[in-house]
Amino acid sequence: MKEVTVHDKVFELYISAEKIQARVDEIGKAISEEFRGRNPLFVSILNGSFVFTADIMRACEMDCEVSFVKLSSYQGTETTGKIKTLIGLDSNIAGREVIILEDIVDTGNTLTHFLEILDTYDPKSVTLVSLLTKPEVLKDRVKVDQIGFEIPNKFVVGYGLDYDGLARNLKDIYQLKGG
Numbered sequence: 001m002k003e004v005t006v007h008d009k010v011f012e013l014y015i016s017a018e019k020i021q022a023r024v025d026e027i028g029k030a031i032s033e034e035f036r037g038r039n040p041l042f043v044s045i046l047n048g049s050f051v052f053t054a055d056i057m058r059a060c061e062m063d064c065e066v067s068f069v070k071l072s073s074y075q076g077t078e079t080t081g082k083i084k085t086l087i088g089l090d091s092n093i094a095g096r097e098v099i100i101l102e103d104i105v106d107t108g109n110t111l112t113h114f115l116e117i118l119d120t121y122d123p124k125s126v127t128l129v130s131l132l133t134k135p136e137v138l139k140d141r142v143k144v145d146q147i148g149f150e151i152p153n154k155f156v157v158g159y160g161l162d163y164d165g166l167a168r169n170l171k172d173i174y175q176l177k178g179g
């Protein structure tokens with residue numbers, strides 16, 4: 001599928017499932033090399049990261065655990081800048097090596113806010129992994145340790161990412177056509 005319509009907008013194919021999988025495998029290998037024997041705790045930020053998390057975990061060859069949290073700031077295709085509540089950070093974080101898994105870091109608001117909360121749980125270390133970043137928007141606000149793909153400031157869907165609830169199930173990543 002070269003194009004998909006989601007709600008009222010048309011998106012075009014941007015990153016194929018094969019390319020995503022190849023990059024996810026590379027990142028999984030790098031994480032395994034760094035963390036093998038240290039039983040890191042993946043903290044996956046819902047909703048968008050659930051697909052990436054499932055693939056990253058299966059690309060890692062080591063003991064590891066996962067926990068899911070929810071913290072959202074988006075409605076529609078524009079950030080509202082408002083951070084909603086955080087739920088789910090119930091695992092024992094103190095003294096753990098935490099690897100945060102994000103689908104996309106756009107303004108960095110979500111992550112900045114989340115890192116502040118996480119810090120109060122006293123983790124041993126925090127590593128940030130994001131499938132996508134939008135460097136034009138992010139500037140140097142948050143340092144992401146592992147990035148799948150750096151993309152321009154255009155709205156994308158698929159592979160867990162949604163537009164008003166739809167398109168998370170698409171295997172490839174699509175970019176808003178035109179604007």
Ligand code: IMP
Pocket residue numbers: 048073074079102103104105106107108109110111154155156157161162163
């Ligand atoms: P930030 O707080 O601006 O960094 O936004 C982070 C969150 O906004 C991500 O976890 C996504 O849920 C959502 N988001 C940002 N950009 C996009 C996009 O292009 N497509 C879909 N969701 C996005």
